[in-house]
Amino acid sequence: MDTRVEPSPSSEEPLPAAFAPLVEEYARHLRLQRGLSPHTVRAYSGDVLGLLRHLQRLGLDSLDGVTVRALRSWLAREQTRGQARSTLQRRSAAVRVFFTWAQATGRVATNPAAGLRSPRKERSLPPHLAQAEAVAMLERAGPSPTGAANPAMVEAVGPRRLAIERRNAALLETLYATGVRVSELCGLDLDDVDTQRRLVRVVGKGDKERSVPVGVPALRAIERWLQEGRPVLEAGASGAAVFLGERGQRIDPRV
Known part of the structure; x- marks a missing residue:
């Protein structure tokens, strides 16, 4: 020694x-x-x-x-x-x-x-949610993202509140399923979602485009949002944006 x-x-x-x-x-x-x-x-x-x-x-x-x-x-x-x-x-x-x-x-x-060059900075994987944490987060987003809204549910929470809950559930499901950046998710247009091939097309850093597989639960949540939530919030400023803010414009990544 x-x-x-x-x-x-x-x-x-x-x-x-x-x-x-x-x-x-x-x-x-x-x-x-x-x-x-x-x-x-x-x-x-x-x-x-x-x-x-x-x-x-x-x-x-x-x-x-x-x-x-x-x-x-x-x-x-x-x-x-x-x-x-x-x-x-x-x-x-x-x-x-x-x-x-x-x-x-x-x-x-x-x-x-x-x-003289500095030693390279250590690179580590970003932290991620455990499965139980992800499930709890999705449950807190609101009613089941895949279940159809019945009249009693709409009356109980109000159409706008239900629309926002549908949107939030779809956002969280898609983030969890794809791992895309929040800015990429908020930038999705309607024709970027391919339900037949189960893909979403995103534009990332440097305007690089890529297609990302998306699971069935996330696709169902997106479909519920598009059917029951987006029409409620839609306005003249909505354009082709998939996800909308409360005033009908494309949702801001900082929300």
Whole structure:
């Protein structure tokens, strides 16, 4: 087992003369010229101090001998010490800013950090509803989205309230069945719904069009909305929009 302990800052050897004033001068630049917050100044200054310590361990005593390979070795060392990817990204940014400043102020002839890339950001799947949560959400949307509205139901809740509940149920059923974006769902036109092939045609980012399969429960909910809800809310501004707001216009994704 490796029992070596990283020395604390107080037990480190003094920085080489060319390195010693750099951290404070860089911090002053961040505060006065870049206007960064005290927290960011401390973080960036600490990152640069850690880099200079690493360069010292490599036997370097001036910035002129620093290469992008030396910078990468520092980031690799930090990664092996268990630093989070977000921390490594911040340290990469701090080093790039530092060497840009050092070159602009004549402290180094070339910028070795120009070719330094930040570690890629971790990508994770978005959170999703459990089946029980989805069922509960659909039940709260109103009466059964697939059951026909009888006169007693219409009289009890009112035609507009029933129409809105039909719409909300169809929206939720379609979102759950297809996984499309809310903006894509709100942008559906009547001819985008293909009940025969069980598809909806959506236009996404970059105006890219794609067809998405949709399940039978969602199609039934859409049909109920189109038959019993949409005619109640329909107005001159409705156009070909599938889903309408309370004033009859295409529903806003922010609703």
